[in-house]
Amino acid sequence: MKRLLSRWNPNSIVVKLIGAFLLVMLPLSALSISITYYSSNRMQAEVERANESKLHFYYSHLGFELQRMTGMVTEYSLDEVLSAFSTRIPIMSRYEVDLSLNNIYTKLKQIKETSPYISDVVYYVPQINKRVSTSSGIRDVTSDEWQNLLNTMGNLNGALSKYKNELYLLRSNPYNLDSNVPPNFLLGLKLSSAELESRLKEFAVSGGSDITLAFGDGNGYVLSSSEKTPEWLPKEKPHPVEEAVSIQRDRDQDSIYYSLYDHSNNFRLTASIPNAVLMKPIRIYSLLLRLLTVVSIGIVALFSFWTYRTIHRPMSILIRGFRKAEQGQTGISITHSRRDEFGYLYSRFNEMLKHLHTLIEENYVQRIRTGEAELKHLQSQITPHFLYNSLFSIKQMAEVENVELIKEFSDYLGQYFRYMTRDSAREVTLQQEVEHAMVYLAIQQIRFGPRIHAEVEELEPEWRAIQLPRVLLQPMIENVFEHGLKQKSSNGLLQISYELTEQMLSIKIEDNGDTMDEDKLNLLKRQLAVQEWNQGEITGLLNVNQRIRIKFGSRYGLVVERSPLGGLCVRVNIPVRGAGHKCSE
Template sequence: MGGADFRLLFAVEERSEGEMRFAVGSWKNASIVVKLMIAFVLVILPLYGISIMITHTSSKQMQTEVEKAHESKLYFYHNHLQFELERMSGLVTEFSFDDTMSTLSTRAAIMSRYEVTSSLNNIHNKLGQIMVTSPYISDVVYYVPALHKRVSAVDGIRNVEDTEWKDLLATMGNLNGELSYSDNNLYFLKSNPYNMNHEEPPNFILGIRLSEEELKHRLQQLAETGGSDITLSFGEQHNVLISSSDEPVSAAQLHQVSPDSPESMQVTRYQSDPYLYYSLYDPDHSFTLTASIPNDVLQAPLEQYNLWLWTLTLISIVIIMIFSFSIYRSIHKPLSVLIRGFRMAEQGQTSIHIPQSRRDEFGYLYSRFNHMIERLHILIDENYVARIRTSEAELKHLQSQIQPHFLYNSLFSIKQMAEVENVELIQEFTDYLGQYFRYMSRDSHSEVSLGEEVDHALVYASIQKIRFGSRVQLQLEELSREYRDIAIPRVIIQPIVENVFEHALAKRSQGGILKLSYQVEHDKLSIRIEDDGDQLTDEVLSSLQESFQESANQRHDNEEITGLMNVNQRLRIKFGAGYGLCAQRSALGGLCMILNIPWRRE
C-alpha cells in the first residue's frame, strides 16, 4: 500500500471521528428537555409497535371466530332440519303400511257404508296424530281414488275429483328427492302401489304437507343472532325458496354459491360485495342452506380493534403531551404569568397582584413586579383621587336633583291610581318605589354587584312602565348568573334607562320600546340599552360619540350629555380607558348605549 493510500485512509478515519465528535458534542449541548423527550419517545415507540402487532393479530383471530360461528350456526340448523325431515319421511313410510290405510281401498267393496265411514274417521284421527308430531307439519292428507275421498287432518273428510290426486301424484319426486312441490306447497308423498303411470289410480296416496310459515319463522329466529339473512332452497335448481327476509337471495346467486361437488357436506363460501355467502347442501333431501352476511358485520370485530388501536394512539399522544407539559411547566408557566401581568398593566389594570411562594429566580421577579405595581398604583391614586371625589360629588348632586322630581311624578301617579281605586296597582307601584329609594339613599357603598345594579335599573323601568302603561314595551333579557357578581360603580345603568324614558319615550303616544340585552366578546361584557325613539339626529349622535372620546375633565352644558359623561368617567376611572360608554344608532331606529366592563371566565 502506497503513501497516498495511507493518507486517504487516514483522512476518511479522521472525518468519521470528527462527525462522531460533532454528534456527541451536539448531544451534550442539547437542552435537557430535548434529551428527556428523545428518551421518552424511544421508550414509547417499541411499546406502541408491540401493541399494534397484538391488536392486528387479535382482530384477525376474532374475525376467524366470527366466521366459524356462522358456519356452526349453519351446521346446527342443517342437522335440526335434516332430523325433522327424516322423521317425517319415516312417518310417511310407517303409516303407508298401516292396515286400515293400506286395505281400505280393496275392502271398500265388501264393507257397509257405516264401516267405510268408520274407517275414514279412524284414518282422520291417525292423520291428526301424525300432524302433532312436528311443528313443521301444516297438514296430513290421505287420498282414496277408488272412493273419490280425501281425508285431511285440517279439513276433515270430503269428496274429491280425480284431477286433484292426479295432479298431486304427478309431482311426486319433482325436487330430485323425497320431497315434492305441488300447488305452492312442499309434500312428503307416498303411493301404494307405486306406479310410473300416473293415470292409473293407486290404492291410496299419503302425503305430509310442510309448513313454510314455520320454516320461515325458524330461519328468522336463527338469523336474529348473527346479523345475517338465511335462505332455504329445495331442489338442485333451487325451485323453492324460503328466506328469513322479505328479499331472498335470487336463484342465480344461489347457483354461484352452490358447491361444485353436490355429494359433499362442506360449507362453501362466495364473496360478492357487499355480502359474504355461506352455503351448505344436503344431497339426501336435496335442500341448500345459504347465509348471506354483510361485510360490515364481519368487519365489526376488526373495526372494534381498530378503535382500540386509535384509542391507544390517542392515549400515547396524551401521555406525550402530559410529559411535555410537565417538562415545560417549570419555566413556561411562571414566565407566562409574568408576561400576562405586564400585559394587564399595559392595559391600565393596576389592581393586579401575582401570588407567589416560589424561592427561585421567578419568585424574585414576582416580588419585584408586585412592588412595581404597588408603586404605580400609588401614583395613579394620587392622580385620580381628586377626579373620583369630584365624580362622586356630581353623582350625589344629580341624585339630589333627580329624586325630588321623580318623587313628584311618582306621587302624582299614585294619586291617579287612587282616584280609580286600583289598589293592586298601587301596592305594586309603591313596592317598586320603596325598592328604588332604598337603593338610591344607600350611601355606604360606592360599588355594588352587577346583579344589584341591573335589578335596580329594572325596578326603575317597572315604575316607568306602570306610569306610561301600554305606550311603552320592555324587552328585557335576563342577566346570566355568572355575570351577577361583577363589581361595578353604583348607579350607572339606571341613569341610562332614565335617559331613554325622558328623551326618547316620554312623548310617544304608542309603540315605545326599551330593550336591554348583553353580549360577551373575549374579556369584555357589553350591556346594550336601546330604544326606538324618532328624535335622534345624526348630528346629535355624532356629538354624543365625540363627547365620550374627549377628556374626562370636559364639561358640557347639555344635562343629558353631562349625566352620561359622568357615568362614562366613573367607568373609565374604575376599569381603565378601554372601557366605559359608547353610542351608536340602534336597529330599532333610536339610540343604542353600550356599557362596556371587563369580565373574565374563572
C-alpha cells in the same frame, strides 16, 4: 395535572422532549401491535374456516337425507302394491279393500322408520275418499283435503311442498299436470320440523352459532336453531354456478354470516356466528395486546410525570409569576430552595418585581386620587339642569291649580333630590338605582302626560344586590325624554329590560323616537368607543359611560345601537360579580 398539560405550548421544551420520547416508543409499540394483530387475524381465519366446514358438513347431511327421501317417495309412488290397489278397487270386495288398506298401512310404517326426519307418511285414495296415515291410521276424508294437499305440490319450487305450515314430499300416480283430474292415489312424506330444529340446535351448539334453514324462493318456510328468526336472511336466489351449492358471506358489527344455497333442492342454510365466538380462541392475543398497551401507557405516563416534576412544574411557577405581574400584582415573590437553573431564575424574578413594585407604587396613589376627583366632577354634572325643568313644571301645574298633581309631583321630586344629595353613599345597589330611576320616570310621565308610555321589566331578585355607582340609569331615561321622545305628540314608547350574558348584565333602555339618524348614531358610537368628552347634547351618555369605565374597567360601559322599536337602544353593561359584595375601586 391535566389542566396544566392542556396549557402546554406546542413549541415548549417539555413538549418537544416528550415528543422525542414518543417517537422512540411509538414505532416499537406499533410493531408489537402489528405482530399481535397479524397472528390474531390468522387464527381468526382458521376459526372461520372451521365453522364453514361444520356448515358444509350439516349441508351434506341434510342434502343426503333429502335426496334419499325424495328418491324413496318417487320409488313408492310406482310401487306395485300401492298402484294395484288404486286401480283394482272397482272389482274388489269390501273385505279385500280393508285387507289391502291394512297391508298399505304396514308398508307406510316401514317407510316412516327409514328416517328420523319423517314424522308421518300419508296415502290418499281419491276414488273411495280414504286416507292411510302412520300417525292417525285409516279414515275417511273429503275430497277437499286431498285436493288441497295436491294443489300445494311443488309450491316451494322444489321437491318439497308446504301445507298447513308443514313440509311434505308429495308424489301422485299417475303424474298429471292438470290438478283438477283426480290421481289414482297421492303419496306424501311429512317431514318432522321438530327433528330438523333439533339437529339445527345440535350443530349450533357445537359451532357456537345460530343456524337457519329456509326452503323455497323468498324463504317460504323457515326453521331456526334460535327462537327468533335472524333479521339478516337473504331472500334473493343467487345465480347458479358450476357447483350445486353457492356460498355467500357477509359481516356486520356483531356477527359473520355464511349462507349456502342448494339449487337442486332449492333450500338455503344460513349460519350466523357472533364475533365473540370467533374471537374466543384468540383471547390470549387480545390480553397480551391490552397488557402491552397498558405497559406502554404506563411508561409514557411515568416519563411524562418525571418531566412534569423536573421541568414543567418549576417552569409553570415562573410563568404564573409573570402572568400575575402582567395583571399588576407586583408584590408577589417566588419562595424556593432550588439550587439549579430555575433557582437562579426565581431569584432574578423576585428582584425584578421589587424594583417594579417601587416604580408603580409611586404613581398608583396619585392615579387613584385623580380618578376619585374626576368621578365626583362627572357625578355633579348630572343634577343641575333637571332642577329648572322641575320648577317650571310645578309653575305650570300651579297656574291651573292642580293641587293633587302638585302634591304627587313634589313628593316624587323630594325623593329624587334626597337620593341625589346623599353624598355618604358613593355606591348603591341596583335595586336602589332602579327605584330612583322609576321615581324620575314618574316625574317625567307627569310632565309629558299621555304622550309617553313606559314598559319596565321586573328586576330579578339575584341581580338586586349588585353594587354600582349612583345615578347611572336616570341619565339614560332623561336622554330618552329630552332627545328621543320630546318631539312625539302621541304614542311615545320607552322600554326598560335586562339581559344576562356570561358574567355581564345589560340594562337596555329603548325608545321609538325618530330623531336619531344614522349619522348621529355612528358619531355617538365613535365618541363612546374612544371615550371622548363632549359638553354637547349627549353629555349625559358620555358621563355615565366614563363613570362606569372608571369604576369597572374598559370592558364595561355603554353600547348604543338601533332599537327594533325604531329609535335608540342604549345598553348599560355592568359586571354581575358585584352581587352581594361591594366592588373594589
